[in-house]
Amino acid sequence: MTRLVLSLGGSVLFPSLEGHTLRAWAPVLTALARSVDLFVVVGGGGEARRYIQAARDTWADEAFCDEVGILVTRLNATLLIGALGTAAYPRVAFNPGEAIEYSGRGKIVVMGGVTPAQTTDAVAAVLAERARAALLVNLTSVDGIYSADPKKDPAATKYSRMTPQELLEVVGSGGLAAGSNAVVDMVAAKVVERSRIPLLVLDGRDPRLLGKVLFSGDVAGTMVIGDQENPLPLETSSPP
Numbered sequence: 001m002t003r004l005v006l007s008l009g010g011s012v013l014f015p016s017l018e019g020h021t022l023r024a025w026a027p028v029l030t031a032l033a034r035s036v037d038l039f040v041v042v043g044g045g046g047e048a049r050r051y052i053q054a055a056r057d058t059w060a061d062e063a064f065c066d067e068v069g070i071l072v073t074r075l076n077a078t079l080l081i082g083a084l085g086t087a088a089y090p091r092v093a094f095n096p097g098e099a100i101e102y103s104g105r106g107k108i109v110v111m112g113g114v115t116p117a118q119t120t121d122a123v124a125a126v127l128a129e130r131a132r133a134a135l136l137v138n139l140t141s142v143d144g145i146y147s148a149d150p151k152k153d154p155a156a157t158k159y160s161r162m163t164p165q166e167l168l169e170v171v172g173s174g175g176l177a178a179g180s181n182a183v184v185d186m187v188a189a190k191v192v193e194r195s196r197i198p199l200l201v202l203d204g205r206d207p208r209l210l211g212k213v214l215f216s217g218d219v220a221g222t223m224v225i226g227d228q229e230n231p232l233p234l235e236t237s238s239p240p
Contacts, residue, residue: 002234003103003133004036004214007124010045011141012204014076017047021207022083028207029108030087032214036234039099039109039131041124042080048072066116073112073120081110096123096130103131121184125191125199135231136197137214139204140183144222145170161223164193192224198231199224 014020048069055065081088093099093111102109114123128136148156171189192199202221213220217233
């Protein structure tokens with residue numbers, strides 16, 4: 001069965017604790033898991049940044065703040081497991097090795113952060129490499145990768161397709177402060193380059209968009225791919 005890794009941004013799933021989108025995402029992920037071997041890495045979102053700021057207010061160092069953020073991502077992952085019910089493996093994987101160990105049972109495997117100074121996008125990229133996934137999807141609160149921040153630069157250009165090398169040029173030297181929320185961070189971009197696993201950056205604010213793009217080949221978001229064949233639409237005998 002095709003292996004798929006999703007990096008589900010905290011800004012998408014938990015823009016705030018009260019404004020979570022768990023109920024919207026659970027049926028989409030459950031349906032998707034009938035067609036693919038699914039892994040989901042959950043980010044921290046606004047709640048993680050609130051906890052991190054509270055830690056900074058006590059003069060904690062950045063490594064400690066990172067550890068606080070990791071705990072929040074794992075709590076978010078636990079809440080997603082609860083929303084998924086029997087469709088998910090009942091335990092949060094703490095590293096890619098555990099995630100692979102939990103897979104192959106017909107259950108969605110969910111994990112959060114792993115290591116200080118590493119974003120959940122980087123975790124998802126490493127997991128995709130370890131799992132030999134056919135595709136890595138980054139679900140975020142923007143509709144793709146731009147030449148500049150479209151919120152600050154109205155002349156920013158959206159890329160529909162780019163190479164991993166071009167992604168590295170766009171990402172540049174992004175910061176690694178605890179709680180950073182760039183669309184794709186440098187570590188994730190480098191892992192995508194070395195693993196040669198295609199990366200799709202997609203707007204996660206509408207959960208229904210994911211299935212449409214994966215199985216119909218509708219053009220949306222940004223595909224980061226080298227000279228290998230485009231994996232979309234995904235081949236499956238029973239699309240959701």
